Amino acid sequence: MADAGTGFAAAARVRVQPQRTALTLFAAALLGAVVCMLQTDNAVAAAGLVDAVLVLGWLAAATAITHACGGHVLALKPPQMHADFHQLSGFRVEVRLGNRARRMPALFVTLRLDSRTENVPLVSPPVFVAALPPRASAACGWDISVRKRGEVELRGVRATVCFPGSLIAHECLFTFAYRKLALPAVFRLDNRALEMLSGRRRAESRSASFPASVGEFIGVRDYRPGDNPRDVHLALSTRLPDFPYQLVVREYEDPEADNVCVVLDTLIPAAGDNIDVLRYNHEVSLSFAVAFCRLLVDRRYHVRFCAVDGAGGRIDLKILRPTSDLPKLEARLARVLPVTEAKPVARLVADVFFYASGALFFISLRDGIRAPRGVFAIEPHMQKRLVREVVGA
Amino acid sequence: MNAAAPTPVAKAAPQPLPRFDGGGHFQAALDADWRYRALVAAALMIAAAAGAGLGTLSSRAGLATALLWSVTVAGLVARCAARRDGLAGQLGRPGALVVLAAAPVVAAMASAADGLEALRTIGAAAAVGAALWLLSWRFPLSHWLSAGAVLAAGAASGAWAAPAIGGVNGWIAAGLGLAAAAIIVAASYRRAGGVDATVATTRLAGLGWAIFAWGGAARGGFHADAALVAALAVVALDLWTTRRRAFAAVVAAGVFIQLGALPPVEELLRGSLLLQPLFSIAAFAVLIIAGWRFVAASQARQPSVTYRIAPLCVVPRLDRGLDHPVKISVA
Numbered sequence: 001m002a003d004a005g006t007g008f009a010a011a012a013r014v015r016v017q018p019q020r021t022a023l024t025l026f027a028a029a030l031l032g033a034v035v036c037m038l039q040t041d042n043a044v045a046a047a048g049l050v051d052a053v054l055v056l057g058w059l060a061a062a063t064a065i066t067h068a069c070g071g072h073v074l075a076l077k078p079p080q081m082h083a084d085f086h087q088l089s090g091f092r093v094e095v096r097l098g099n100r101a102r103r104m105p106a107l108f109v110t111l112r113l114d115s116r117t118e119n120v121p122l123v124s125p126p127v128f129v130a131a132l133p134p135r136a137s138a139a140c141g142w143d144i145s146v147r148k149r150g151e152v153e154l155r156g157v158r159a160t161v162c163f164p165g166s167l168i169a170h171e172c173l174f175t176f177a178y179r180k181l182a183l184p185a186v187f188r189l190d191n192r193a194l195e196m197l198s199g200r201r202r203a204e205s206r207s208a209s210f211p212a213s214v215g216e217f218i219g220v221r222d223y224r225p226g227d228n229p230r231d232v233h234l235a236l237s238t239r240l241p242d243f244p245y246q247l248v249v250r251e252y253e254d255p256e257a258d259n260v261c262v263v264l265d266t267l268i269p270a271a272g273d274n275i276d277v278l279r280y281n282h283e284v285s286l287s288f289a290v291a292f293c294r295l296l297v298d299r300r301y302h303v304r305f306c307a308v309d310g311a312g313g314r315i316d317l318k319i320l321r322p323t324s325d326l327p328k329l330e331a332r333l334a335r336v337l338p339v340t341e342a343k344p345v346a347r348l349v350a351d352v353f354f355y356a357s358g359a360l361f362f363i364s365l366r367d368g369i370r371a372p373r374g375v376f377a378i379e380p381h382m383q384k385r386l387v388r389e390v391v392g393a
Numbered sequence: 394m395n396a397a398a399p400t401p402v403a404k405a406a407p408q409p410l411p412r413f414d415g416g417g418h419f420q421a422a423l424d425a426d427w428r429y430r431a432l433v434a435a436a437l438m439i440a441a442a443a444g445a446g447l448g449t450l451s452s453r454a455g456l457a458t459a460l461l462w463s464v465t466v467a468g469l470v471a472r473c474a475a476r477r478d479g480l481a482g483q484l485g486r487p488g489a490l491v492v493l494a495a496a497p498v499v500a501a502m503a504s505a506a507d508g509l510e511a512l513r514t515i516g517a518a519a520a521v522g523a524a525l526w527l528l529s530w531r532f533p534l535s536h537w538l539s540a541g542a543v544l545a546a547g548a549a550s551g552a553w554a555a556p557a558i559g560g561v562n563g564w565i566a567a568g569l570g571l572a573a574a575a576i577i578v579a580a581s582y583r584r585a586g587g588v589d590a591t592v593a594t595t596r597l598a599g600l601g602w603a604i605f606a607w608g609g610a611a612r613g614g615f616h617a618d619a620a621l622v623a624a625l626a627v628v629a630l631d632l633w634t635t636r637r638r639a640f641a642a643v644v645a646a647g648v649f650i651q652l653g654a655l656p657p658v659e660e661l662l663r664g665s666l667l668l669q670p671l672f673s674i675a676a677f678a679v680l681i682i683a684g685w686r687f688v689a690a691s692q693a694r695q696p697s698v699t700y701r702i703a704p705l706c707v708v709p710r711l712d713r714g715l716d717h718p719v720k721i722s723v724a
Contacts, residue, residue, distance in 0.1 A: 025641065043662035047443075047669045048652055054677045055644075108688070128692045164688055 008075035008098045008137070011159070011172035022059060022167045029055040062165035065107065071161045071170035073101035074109070077137070078174070079154070084181040084331070089391060090145030091180070095157055097129060098137035106132040108163050113142050114155040146182045149286070149334045154178040183330040184283075186391035187291035193386045194295065196376065197260070197359060223247035259358035260296055263375075264289050264307035264315075265365045267345045268338040279338070281365040281380045286333045287390075288383045289363050293329060297322045305329060306352050308344045310337030349375065419638060422690035424476045429690065432683035433643055434474040434495070436676045440651040441466050441499050443672035447665040448505030450654055454606055454661075456514050459503040461602035462654055463518045465627065467496035468595020469646045472634040484591045489529035492591055493522030503654075521594070528590045592635075599627040607656050619656060626653065640687045647676055 033052035039045035077096035085091040093113060099106045109132060113124035127140040146152060156176055162169035220233050223246075231249040240246045264285060268278045289305070296303045296319075303319040315332055319325040339345065353360055353375060362377045371377035378386075423429060451459035471484050471491040484491075500518035504511035608620030630649055633642040651673065655661040662669055 021641070039657075042657050043660050043666050043669075044652055044657040046666060047662050047673065048648075050670045050673045051648055051651065051677075054673060058677075058681070130689070130692075164684060 007077045008096070008100075009078065009174065010075050010100075011071060012156075012175045013173045014071050015171045015173070017160075017169045017171050019162065019167055019169055022062075022165060026056065026059050026167055029059070059165050059167060062163045063167045065163040066161060066166035066168060066170065069101075069104050069107045069161065069163070071159060071172035073099055073104065074106060074159055074161070074172050075100050076157055076159070076174040078176040079178070081154070081178050081180065084183055084334075085146075086184065086186050086330075086391070087146050087149050087182045088185045090143055092141055092143050093154060094139060094141035095174075096137045096139050097132065097159065099132040099134055101134045103134055105134060106161060108161060110160045110162070111140050112158045112160075114158060115144070116153040116155060117146070117148075117150060149182050149184050149283070152180045152182055154180065181331060181334050183334045184287040184290055187287045187387045188389040188391060189288075189291050189295050190386050190388045193292060194299065196361070196378070217250060217252055219251050220248045221251055223249050259302050259304060259356065261304045261306065261352050261356040261358060261360045262289060262293060262296075263349055263352055263360065263362045264305070265345060265363060266308050266310060266336065266338045267342050267365065268340065269342075270340045278365050282338055284380065284383060285363050285365060286336065288378075288387065290326070290330055290333060291387070292361070292363070292378075293319050294322060294326055297326065302358075304352075304356070306348055307333075307336065308339050308348050310339045311335070314348060419691060420477060422692075423638075423687070426686055426690055429683055429686040430474045430476070432679055432686065434470055434491070436643075436679040436683060437466070437470045437473060437647055437650055438495070438498065438502075439672055439676040439679065440647045441470075442502045443662075443665065443669055443676070444651040444654045445499070445503040446654070446661040447668065448502060448507075448511075449664055450661065451504035451507050451511065451514055453659060454655055456504070456510070456517075458602065458605045459500060459514045460517050460521075461598045461605055463496050463500040463503055463514065464492070464521055464595055464598035465602050466499045466650055467492045467518070467522065468591070468598065469630065469634060469650065470495045470499075471591065471595070472631070473643045473646055484589055486526070486529040488589075489522075489525040489591045492595065493519070493526045496522040521598075525591050525594060596628070596631055599631060600624050603627055606654065623653070623656075640684055643683070644680060647680060651676065 029052045033049055033056065036045040036049035036052060040049065075098040077098065079093045079095050081091075081093070095111075097109065097111060107130070109129040110126040111129070112126050115122045115124065124142050124144075127142070129138055129140070132138055144152070154176065157174045159172045159174065160169050161172070220236060223232065223237075227249050231251075233248050233250050237243055237247045240248070266282065268275065268282060272278075289307075293303050293305055305315065305317045305319055307315040309315055315336065317325065317329055317332065319329060349362060349372070353372065360375045362371055362375050363383070364371075364377045364379050367379045367381055369377055369379065445459075445462070446453070450462065454462075471488040475484055475488040475491040477484070477487075496518035497515045500514045501511065504514040507514075603623035603626075604615075604620050607623035608615050608617065626649065630642070630646055633639065634646055652662075
C-alpha cells in the first residue's frame with residue numbers, strides 16, 4: 001500500500017448510522033442479562049448471565065473500535081476520467097482510499113460507488129478493505145459496462161466503517177461529479193460494405209462530367225447500358241462465357257472529389273405493433289451509421305451525415321477527418337431521440353436528394369421499404385449482415 | 394416539433410432491479426473454508442458439552458430424551474458446519490456425514506455419567522447417523538414416499554405418546570405430533586430436490602425433544618405450553634440456520650445448545666456451574682475466530698450487480714434483447 005499523499009480530499013460529510021441488527025442483539029442481550037440477574041439462584045440463569053455479559057462485552061468493544069478507527073480519518077483521491085466511452089465496451093472507475101491517522105488503522109471499510117443514469121441511482125457492489133494501516137492508501141476500482149447509450153453520472157463514493165458487532169457505523173460521503181457519455185456501440189463492418197458504393201456513384205452521377213481516367217481504379221463490374229464503351233475491360237470480357245453479350249467495365253473513383261450522403265431514419269411512430277422492433281433497429285442503426293461513416297472516412301471519402309432528431313432540429317454534419325469529426329458524430333448520436341411523425345424524415349430525404357451530388361444512402365429502420373430512385377436504402381437485415389464484429393461485447 | 398421526449402425508451406426506464414449475484418459466491422467461499430466449518434462445529438460441540446451438564450442429561454431426563462437431544466444438536470451442527478449442496482437448505486450427503494459424526498459424540502457428552510448405560514444412547518445415536526448417511530446415497534427421496542414415511546412416523550409417535558400421557562393432554566400430544574410431521578414435510582419439501590431425510594429427521598427429533606424434555610412426557614406428565622415454546626424455539630432456530638449465511642444464527646444455535654437442553658426448573662447445570670463460565674468463554678472465543686473467517690468470506694458476497702434499466706439493448710450477436718442492463722463489478 002502506498003503512502004497517502006497529495007490529491008486526497010476529506011469526506012464532505014461523516015454520518016453516524018445506528019446498526020439495527022446489533023442494536024436488537026444488544027437489547028436482547030441486555031434484557032436477558034437483567035432477567036438472569038433476577039434469577040441468579042438458578043443454574044441456567046447463571047450460565048445465561050455469563051453468556052449475556054460476553055455478548056454485551058463484545059458489542060461494546062466493537063463499538064469502541066469503530067469509533068476509534070472511524071471515518072473521520074479517511075480521505076479519498078477521486079478518479080481521473082477524461083474521455084467518454086462506448087456502450088458495451090465498459091470503463092473502469094478507480095479511486096484511492098487513504099488513512100490520514102498517525103497511529104490507528106482503518107478497519108473494515110466498505111466502499112460503494114454512487115452512479116446514476118436516466119435519474120436512476122445505481123449503487124455499486126462494495127469493495128471491502130479489511131485493514132488500512134496509518135498513513136497508507138489502497139486502490140479500489142469498479143468496472144462498469146453499459147448497454148445503453150446516454151449519460152452516466154458518477155456522483156461520489158460512500159465509505160462505511162463498521163467493526164463487526166458495532167452498534168454504530170461511520171458513513172463518509174466523498175463527492176465528485178463526472179458526466180460521462182455512453183456513445184453508440186462500436187461496430188466493425190465487413191469490407192463488403194464498400195461494395196455498396198460500387199457503380200452506384202457512377203450510375204447516379206453519370207451526368208456529372210469528369211473523365212474516368214482521372215480517378216483511381218477500384219475494380220470491375222458488369223456492363224450496364226449507358227456506360228462508356230472506352231471503359232470496357234476487353235481482356236476480362238473475352239474470358240466470360242457469354243462474350244460478347246456479357247462485358248465487364250473498369251470502374252474508377254476520385255475520393256477527393258466524391259461526396260457520400262448518409263441519411264439516418266429516425267422515424268418510430270407513437271403506436272404500432274412492432275414498436276419494440278423499430279426501437280431496437282434504431283439502436284442498431286445508430287451504431288451502424290457511425291461505423292459506416294468511419295469506414296468511408298477512413299477511405300478518404302467526404303461524408304455528409306443527416307438525420308432528424310426527435311428532440312428538435314436536424315443533424316447535418318460534414319465528416320472529413322476521422323479524428324475530429326467522428327467523435328462529434330458519436331456524441332451527437334448518443335443523445336438523439338426518435339421522431340414520431342414521418343413528414344420531417346421524408347422532407348429531409350427530399351432535401352438531401354435535391355442538393356447532394358454524390359451517392360445517397362438511407363439507413364432504414366424497416367425492411368422492404370420502397371426507396372426513391374437514386375436513393376439506396378440499407379435495411380436492417382443488410383446492416384446486420386454487414387457487421388463483422390461488435391467491439392467490447 | 395416532432396420531439397418524442399421523453400422517448401418510449403425513457404418511459405420504460407426507471408426499473409432499478411439490482412440482481413445481486415454474490416450469494417452463491419459467498420456460500421462457495423464458506424464451503425471452501427474448512428477451517429471456518431471446523432471452528433463452528435467445535436464451538437457448538439463445546440456448547441453441547443456444557444449444555445448437557447457434562448454428561449448428566451440422560452440420568453436426569455432419560456435415555457430417549459438424551460437421544461432426541463443428540464440428534465437435534467447434531468442436526469444444528471450439520472446445518473451450521475456442513476458443506477451445502479446448494480442454497481435451498483438441503484444438507485445432502487455432507488450433512489448426513491456430520492450427523493453421523495456428531496450425534497454419537499453429543500450422546501456421549503449427554504450420558505457420560507451413566508457408565509455403561511451411556512453406551513445405549515451413543516449406540517442409538519450412531520445408528521440414526523449411520524441410517525441417515527446410508528439414506529443419503531439415495532437423496533433426494535421420492536416426494537410421496539418420504540412424505541408418507543414422515544407422516545406415519547409423526548402419527549405413530551403421537552399414538553405412542555397419547556396413552557403414555559393419558560387424558561386430554563395425550564390427545565394434544567398426538568395432535569402436536571401429527572401437526573409437527575405435516576410442518577416438517579412442508580418445510581423439507583423442495584420443488585426441485587425432493588425431501589432431504591437428514592433435514593426431516595433432525596427436525597422431527599427436535600420436536601420430539603420439545604415434547605419429551607420440555608413437555609415432560611418422559612416423566613409421564615405433559616405441559617403443553619412449555620412444549621410449545623420449546624418446539625417453536627427449535628423450529629425457528631432450525632429455519633434460521635438452514636440458510637447459513639447469517640452468523641448470528643450460529644451464535645444463537647450455540648446459546649440454545651448451551652442453555653436449552655432441559656427447562657430451567659430442572660437445574661441441569663447446577664452440577665457443572667463452576668465449569669460453565671470456562672466453557673462459555675471457550676465457545677465464545679472459538680466463535681470469534683470463526684467470525685473473522687466469516688467476515689473474510691463475506692468479501693465474495695457481491696462481486697457484481699446488474700441493473701435492469703430500459704427495455705432495449707444491443708447485444709453482442711445483434712439479437713434483440715429485452716433489457717438494458719448496466720453491470721457494475723468490482724475491479
